[in-house]
Amino acid sequence: MIENTFYSPAVQGEFKTFELGDLVLASGETLRSAKLAYRTFGTLNAEKSNAILVTTWFSGTGKVMQDVYVGTAHALDPERYFVVIVDQLGSGVSSSPQNTPPPQSMAKFPTLGIGDDVAAQHRLVTELFGIERLALVVGGSMGGQQVYEWAVAHPAMVERAAPIAATARISLHQRVFVETLREAITSDPHWNKGWYGTNLAVRDGMDRMARIMAAHAWSSEFYQDERWRSILGMSSLDDFVNGVMKAYFEPMDPNVLLCEMHKWQRADVSRHAGGDLATALGRITAKTMVMPISHDGFFPPHECEADAGLIPGARLRVINPTEGHMGLSGFEPRYMEQVDKYLAELLAA
Amino acid sequence: MIENTFYSPAVQGEFKTFELGDLVLASGETLRSAKLAYRTFGTLNAEKSNAILVTTWFSGTGKVMQDVYVGTAHALDPERYFVVIVDQLGSGVSSSPQNTPPPQSMAKFPTLGIGDDVAAQHRLVTELFGIERLALVVGGSMGGQQVYEWAVAHPAMVERAAPIAATARISLHQRVFVETLREAITSDPHWNKGWYGTNLAVRDGMDRMARIMAAHAWSSEFYQDERWRSILGMSSLDDFVNGVMKAYFEPMDPNVLLCEMHKWQRADVSRHAGGDLATALGRITAKTMVMPISHDGFFPPHECEADAGLIPGARLRVINPTEGHMGLSGFEPRYMEQVDKYLAELLAA
Numbered sequence: 003m004i005e006n007t008f009y010s011p012a013v014q015g016e017f018k019t020f021e022l023g024d025l026v027l028a029s030g031e032t033l034r035s036a037k038l039a040y041r042t043f044g045t046l047n048a049e050k051s052n053a054i055l056v057t058t059w060f061s062g063t064g065k066v067m068q069d070v071y072v073g074t075a076h077a078l079d080p081e082r083y084f085v086v087i088v089d090q091l092g093s094g095v096s097s098s099p100q101n102t103p104p105p106q107s108m109a110k111f112p113t114l115g116i117g118d119d120v121a122a123q124h125r126l127v128t129e130l131f132g133i134e135r136l137a138l139v140v141g142g143s144m145g146g147q148q149v150y151e152w153a154v155a156h157p158a159m160v161e162r163a164a165p166i167a168a169t170a171r172i173s174l175h176q177r178v179f180v181e182t183l184r185e186a187i188t189s190d191p192h193w194n195k196g197w198y199g200t201n202l203a204v205r206d207g208m209d210r211m212a213r214i215m216a217a218h219a220w221s222s223e224f225y226q227d228e229r230w231r232s233i234l235g236m237s238s239l240d241d242f243v244n245g246v247m248k249a250y251f252e253p254m255d256p257n258v259l260l261c262e263m264h265k266w267q268r269a270d271v272s273r274h275a276g277g278d279l280a281t282a283l284g285r286i287t288a289k290t291m292v293m294p295i296s297h298d299g300f301f302p303p304h305e306c307e308a309d310a311g312l313i314p315g316a317r318l319r320v321i322n323p324t325e326g327h328m329g330l331s332g333f334e335p336r337y338m339e340q341v342d343k344y345l346a347e348l349l350a351a
Numbered sequence: 352m353i354e355n356t357f358y359s360p361a362v363q364g365e366f367k368t369f370e371l372g373d374l375v376l377a378s379g380e381t382l383r384s385a386k387l388a389y390r391t392f393g394t395l396n397a398e399k400s401n402a403i404l405v406t407t408w409f410s411g412t413g414k415v416m417q418d419v420y421v422g423t424a425h426a427l428d429p430e431r432y433f434v435v436i437v438d439q440l441g442s443g444v445s446s447s448p449q450n451t452p453p454p455q456s457m458a459k460f461p462t463l464g465i466g467d468d469v470a471a472q473h474r475l476v477t478e479l480f481g482i483e484r485l486a487l488v489v490g491g492s493m494g495g496q497q498v499y500e501w502a503v504a505h506p507a508m509v510e511r512a513a514p515i516a517a518t519a520r521i522s523l524h525q526r527v528f529v530e531t532l533r534e535a536i537t538s539d540p541h542w543n544k545g546w547y548g549t550n551l552a553v554r555d556g557m558d559r560m561a562r563i564m565a566a567h568a569w570s571s572e573f574y575q576d577e578r579w580r581s582i583l584g585m586s587s588l589d590d591f592v593n594g595v596m597k598a599y600f601e602p603m604d605p606n607v608l609l610c611e612m613h614k615w616q617r618a619d620v621s622r623h624a625g626g627d628l629a630t631a632l633g634r635i636t637a638k639t640m641v642m643p644i645s646h647d648g649f650f651p652p653h654e655c656e657a658d659a660g661l662i663p664g665a666r667l668r669v670i671n672p673t674e675g676h677m678g679l680s681g682f683e684p685r686y687m688e689q690v691d692k693y694l695a696e697l698l699a700a
Binding site for chain 2: 173174175177178179181182185186189190191206207210213214216217218220221222223224225226228239243299302304305
């Protein structure tokens with residue numbers, strides 16, 4: 003275990019912990035004394051019909067979802083809905099390589115899949131809150147991968163689904179890309195196969211990963227317009243790479259990111275139907291709104307559109323932040339305006 | 352110096368060498384006994400009006416330009432034109448880190464710019480062949496960067512210009528991307544600041560670079576359609592990454608690629624006009640055909656189109672190989688059909 007205050011309530015804001023006990027994973031392994039971090043907003047109504055589950059993305063925690071997506075000014079309005087934000091497993095906040103005691107600590111933390119996340123979240127929702135049907139499951143990027151998993155694995159429980167900037171099956175393009183992120187970290191000798199003394203020892207590899215993210219997660223338009231000045235307050239390209247990208251990842255735990263990458267790289271709901279994506283997505287009964295980001299180099303709109311075409315009655319709404327994938331974090335005011343508009347449309351359906 | 356047979360005529364095909372003597376570089380440094388590798392096809396006419404200069408891209412040499420772009424079936428037809436293919440400096444074939452003797456060998460090879468390439472090529476064209484005006488300068492990617500440099504630095508000498516999949520000034524997006532390639536190599540301890548015993552010692556770093564290239568130089572459509580099966584004969588994603596991308600770069604010299612990256616990352620014709628791109632491109636008198644590749648993640652069509660808008664009378668022709676930037680290598684038959692059609696149109700103008 004490593005004491006990393008970045009994942010503490012002091013940095014992440016207040017959250018609660020749901021004790022899962024021993025969680026048997028899809029791999030067959032067991033995660034001992036597993037914990038799921040969550041935070042709730044609003045009140046569950048008597049019919050338990052107003053619950054919204056919000057999932058988290060790669061490197062993100064419940065905090066960014068709370069800060070950017072949830073509030074009375076948003077579609078995810080706690081005055082109307084009972085909003086549950088849940089941190090994915092391996093996020094640093096829920097059970098993760100750095101906060102799990104031996105013999106499952108750090109490099110010995112078990113390998114996880116998106117299916118394990120949804121299995122754990124299913125227990126949180128049903129056992130803790132007694133919710134039998136979710137009014138909406140929504141999340142972006144890896145969070146969107148969890149939305150797809152929910153909609154296919156538990157169709158009767160998901161009334162509405164909103165995968166933002168995500169696909170139902172990871173593309174081969176992204177599998178290669180995520181591997182470049184993984185190699186940036188694991189090639190650092192100080193990573194030491196996962197047995198480092200502090201996350202900062204792996205700073206070189208983390209910095210290389212941050213730059214690869216910089217090159218791919220932001221659009222060419224973002225760079226062309228030097229939007230780090232207007233939306234991020236940075237003065238130059240180097241200032242942006244160092245002051246935003248490297249600084250963002252620096253406090254994080256390398257094994258946490260590697261754990262998430264493993265899941266990201268393998269997300270694929272078609273495994274519920276023997277590899278047949280059309281059959282898997284055809285099982286979705288949720289009212290689904292597929293919401294790609296217009297300039298997204300990870301989950302390009304044409305791939306999201308292909309998913310939408312396989313989901314009965316799905317609507318496609320393309321969000322237009324010119325930043326690309328990182329637009330998810332809501333830097334551009336127009337981004338949340340569009341998200342709220344489309345989610346409100348979905349919630350009214 | 353390193354004996355690397357990859358850069359020998361046995362692998363690269365026959366080429367000639369033009370002795371530049373001591374080449375004073377834009378940096379102020381001097382490259383001693385500099386050499387430019389070139390190969391010619393066809394015959395220079397009496398008026399010396401039928402000369403076409405073909406430049407090379409990152410990691411490429413004259414061989415791929417000869418094999419893919421030049422021939423009686425192509426617009427670059429040796430029966431009509433005197434075609435000169437010239438290897439860029441630092442390419443491994445022209446003067447380069449691995450083939451230059453001490454004291455300028457390997458890590459001590461001078462830093463170059465695209466302007467140095469064009470200065471050296473200018474001497475080849477004028478001193479060796481006595482050509483005062485080139486009917487066409489054409490090249491792709493870094494080759495296209497050289498085309499822009501020619502058209503801006505020597506407007507009176509360039510009758511026609513065809514930059515393929517290139518921009519006149521490197522985008523900030525690509526500057527970040529190229530840095531991830533550089534870091535993949537330089538983070539390999541066996542690179543040893545440029546002082547390795549053999550290129551194969553740096554295999555880990557080169558392999559990481561190859562994968563980053565794989566993730567960015569091919570389009571999402573290429574991956575989605577698994578086009579490595581149809582156009583490259585590979586059986587799977589791993590087979591493609593290992594058998595095409597890693598295998599392609601493995602025989603190359605790491606310092607050669609780093610030398611080229613340095614130039615690639617800094618290409619910018621606006622320096623001829625104090626940083627004013629519009630003024631620099633406004634000086635072009637060549638009939639220019641700007642030819643982006645439709646799915647190019649390096650030089651996206653909208654950036655090429657912006658350049659075209661600044662060049663007097665420029666035509667824009669978008670080539671459509673769904674592979675993305677790597678389409679340049681002509682894997683898709685329809686690619687060269689389009690290139691030939693547009694170059695023929697330009698040559699007839």
